[in-house]
Amino acid sequence: xxxxxxxxxxxxxxxxxxxxxxxxxxxxxKANYSLQAASVGVSNxxxxxxxxxxNHQTSIVTAEDLIxxxxxxxxxxxxxxxxxxSVSRHxxxxxxxxxxxxxxxxxxxxxxGDGYIVVVNTDINYIIVGSHNPTLAIQLDSSGxxxxxxxxxxxxxxxHSTAVNAxxxxxxxxxxxxxxxxxxxxxxxxxxxxxxxxxxxxxxxFTLVPGESYFIVMNTATSFxxxxx
Numbered sequence: 001x002x003x004x005x006x007x008x009x010x011x012x013x014x015x016x017x018x019x020x021x022x023x024x025x026x027x028x029x030k031a032n033y034s035l036q037a038a039s040v041g042v043s044n045x046x047x048x049x050x051x052x053x054x055n056h057q058t059s060i061v062t063a064e065d066l067i068x069x070x071x072x073x074x075x076x077x078x079x080x081x082x083x084x085x086s087v088s089r090h091x092x093x094x095x096x097x098x099x100x101x102x103x104x105x106x107x108x109x110x111x112x113g114d115g116y117i118v119v120v121n122t123d124i125n126y127i128i129v130g131s132h133n134p135t136l137a138i139q140l141d142s143s144g145x146x147x148x149x150x151x152x153x154x155x156x157x158x159x160h161s162t163a164v165n166a167x168x169x170x171x172x173x174x175x176x177x178x179x180x181x182x183x184x185x186x187x188x189x190x191x192x193x194x195x196x197x198x199x200x201x202x203x204x205x206f207t208l209v210p211g212e213s214y215f216i217v218m219n220t221a222t223s224f225x226x227x228x229x
Contacts, residue, residue, distance in 0.1 A: 029129060029131065029159045030128070031129075031210055032125050032126075032128075033125070033211035034126075035120045035123065035124045035125075036123055037121050037123050038121070043190040043191065044191055044193040045119065046085065046119050046120050046121055047188065048117070048118055048188065048190050048212070049115055049116070049117055049187060049188055049212045050087075050212070051156035051210070051211055051213045052066075052112075052130060053129070053132055053159060054130075054131075054132055054136050055130050056110065057069070062109055063087050063089075063100035063106070063110070065110070066110060069126075070084050070118065071084055071124075073125060073126050073127050074124040078124070083120055084121075085121050086099045086101045086105070086118075086119045087099070087117070087119075088116065089108055089111075089116055090117075090152065090215070092147065092149065095152055113136060114154065114156055115155050115157075115214065115215075116213060117188070128211060132159070132228060134228065137223045138155065138223065138226065139223050140177070140224070142219055142221045142222075143218075145221040153218075154214070155213060155214050155215070156213055157209075157211075157212060157213065158226045160229045161226055161227065161229075162227045162229060163208055163226070163227070164208060165205050165207050166198035166203075166204075167200060167205045169182075169185055169216075170182045170185060170198070170200045171200075172224070172227060173224055174200075175224075176222050176223065177218070177221075177222030178222075181219055181222050182218060183199065183217040183218060184198065184199045184216075185197070185215065186214065186217075187206060187212060187213075187214050187215070
């Protein structure tokens with residue numbers, strides 16, 4: 001499937017770096033993100049978080065489009081028999097996942113800043129391209145705000161974020177929302193499907209990975225613009 005890197009207006013001197021298969025700047029991204037099927041010791045169920053650039057490809061509007069784009073980077077057989085079992089998003093008002101399989105479920109709209117969960121039945125090196133929106137404010141709701149059930153949201157980590165680990169992310173959000181605004185951040189461990197949490201004082205201060213999405217639980221509703229290189 002042919003892909004484009006969509007360019008936004010230049011933001012002065014762009015920072016460009018290459019690390020772990022990622023090519024990034026203030027203008028565009030191209031990342032090779034490994035989606036792993038179920039395999040002993042690697043992935044328990046073929047489930048993983050996925051973060052898209054805030055200006056993702058214009059061809060990706062819905063969950064169905066995302067499934068088609070991922071299949072396009074898989075083996076040829078994925079074009080006739082989908083290698084993506086499902087994609088889902090987190091619904092804040094119910095704390096429940098909303099799934100789409102390509103044939104059933106809710107074909108939800110892809111929203112900049114939202115993270116997603118993808119289940120695959122074949123290993124796929126997904127080539128993600130797009131660009132960052134440096135002015136997009138991320139609204140993180142606490143319990144009861146905008147109908148949020150528990151203050152939990154699934155967030156898309158910017159590919160050139162200055163936050164390197166969970167503690168950095170908590171500190172950055174707390175700068176915008178005040179001390180203690182963040183209750184916890186977490187991600188899914190592929191090998192076990194278990195969540196790994198960090199509160200800023202307890203848990204595991206895990207490393208943040210471009211292409212991965214993270215759950216954030218808020219004590220205080222906060223709007224923040226992610227810092228980036």
